[in-house]
Amino acid sequence: MNSEELKDRVKDDLGQMLEAHGIKADISEHHVEKLNASYEALSITPEGSRIGVNANLSAICDAIEDGQSYSEVVARAADSIIAGIENTPEINVEDLTNYDEMKTKLAMEVVSADRNADMLQNVPHEQMEDIAVVYRLILGQDSEGRSSVLVTNDLMEQFGVTHDQLREDALVNAPEIRPSEIRGMSVVMTEMMGPGMIPEIDPADEQMFVAGVSDNIHGAGVIAYPNFFEDAAEKLGGDFYVLPSSIHEVLLVRDNGEMTAKDLEAMVREVNATQVAPEEQLTDHVYHYDSKEHVFEMADKFEERQAERDADERDSDKGSLLDDLKAKKEEVAKEAPEKHAKDAVKKSRGGEAL
Structure with a gap:
C-alpha cells in the first residue's frame, strides 16, 4: 500500500482500538509545526471534550515502513494515546484566554534560532546569540509527561498583552515554577x-x-x-x-x-x-x-575579544617601555651639557694649578 493508504489504515485501526477501550473520539489528520520539528499528526479528541492529544502519524508510519510489526507499532501508539487521554489534566478552557490566570504558568525554553527561523516569525521570542528564548504555558505535569502550550503571537494577542509584558512576567514566574x-x-x-x-x-x-x-x-x-x-x-x-x-x-x-x-x-x-x-x-x-x-x-x-585585549595590553606595556627609554634618553641628553661644562671647569682649574 502507498503512504496515504497506510495513514488511513492506521487512523481506522486506532479508532477501533480506542472504542474497544471505551473511548469514542474524533480523529483528524493535520500537519504540526513544532519548534525543532514538524510532522503529520493525528489529533484525537474524546467526545464531549474540547481538549485532546496528538499522535505523531509520521513516526508511526516510518516505524512500520522500516520493518517493525504493524500490529505492535499501532498497539504502542494506541496505549500512548489512551494514557494521554486518561492523564489529561483538568483544564478550564475559559482560563486559556485569561492572562492573569495563565501568566503563573509561564515557562522559558530555548531552541536554535536558525533551525526554527520560519516558526519564530509567529512566536514571541528573545535572541541570545543564535539561541532563541520562547515562552510556554505548563498546564499540567506528572510521571506520564506534561501538557503545555507554546505562546504564539496569536495567543499573546488573545491575552491582550505586549511582548514586553510577557517577557517580564516570564522572568518572574519561570524560575518559581521550574527552578534551575x-x-x-x-x-x-x-x-x-x-x-x-x-x-x-x-x-x-x-x-x-x-x-x-x-x-x-x-x-x-x-x-x-x-x-x-x-x-x-x-x-x-x-x-x-x-x-x-x-x-x-x-x-x-x-x-x-x-x-x-x-x-x-x-x-x-x-x-x-x-x-x-x-x-x-x-x-x-x-x-x-x-x-x-x-x-x-x-x-x-x-577568544577574539580576549586576543584583542591581550594585544592592547602588550601594546600598552610596549608603550610604557618606550616612554621609559625616551625619558631616560632625554635625561641623559640633558645631563650631557652639564657634565661637559663641569669637565671643562675641572680642566681649566687644573691648568691654573700647574
Whole structure:
C-alpha cells in the first residue's frame, strides 16, 4: 500500500482500538509545526471534550515502513494515546484566554534560532546569540509527561498583552515554577549509575557541571533566567564555557585554560551527530560567560575579544617601555651639557694649578 493508504489504515485501526477501550473520539489528520520539528499528526479528541492529544502519524508510519510489526507499532501508539487521554489534566478552557490566570504558568525554553527561523516569525521570542528564548504555558505535569502550550503571537494577542509584558512576567514566574539546578557532573553520573560506580570528586575539583531543571524536560531555558550566569560563575569560581547538550540541559565547563573553544565545539558537534535526536538538539556552537565583564557570547567571539585585549595590553606595556627609554634618553641628553661644562671647569682649574 502507498503512504496515504497506510495513514488511513492506521487512523481506522486506532479508532477501533480506542472504542474497544471505551473511548469514542474524533480523529483528524493535520500537519504540526513544532519548534525543532514538524510532522503529520493525528489529533484525537474524546467526545464531549474540547481538549485532546496528538499522535505523531509520521513516526508511526516510518516505524512500520522500516520493518517493525504493524500490529505492535499501532498497539504502542494506541496505549500512548489512551494514557494521554486518561492523564489529561483538568483544564478550564475559559482560563486559556485569561492572562492573569495563565501568566503563573509561564515557562522559558530555548531552541536554535536558525533551525526554527520560519516558526519564530509567529512566536514571541528573545535572541541570545543564535539561541532563541520562547515562552510556554505548563498546564499540567506528572510521571506520564506534561501538557503545555507554546505562546504564539496569536495567543499573546488573545491575552491582550505586549511582548514586553510577557517577557517580564516570564522572568518572574519561570524560575518559581521550574527552578534551575546546577550540579557537578560526578554527582549526576553517580545518580545515574549508582554509588561507588565512579570515583568521588571533591566539589572544588569538579570541572564540568550540568544546568537544567528537576524533571530534565526543556531545562536548557534556565540560561535565560535572571542572575543565572552570575550564580553559575560564583559556583564555578569564575569564567566558564556553555555547551548546548540539548534543549533539556546545558553543560558548564570551567575556563581554566585546559580546553579551547575549538576543542569543545568539535565535541558538541560529534555528540549531536551521534547521540542527540535532531528534534532535541539545541545548536552546534559553544558559548562563553565572562564573569568580569558579565558577557554571554559565542566562545570564538570571546577568544577574539580576549586576543584583542591581550594585544592592547602588550601594546600598552610596549608603550610604557618606550616612554621609559625616551625619558631616560632625554635625561641623559640633558645631563650631557652639564657634565661637559663641569669637565671643562675641572680642566681649566687644573691648568691654573700647574
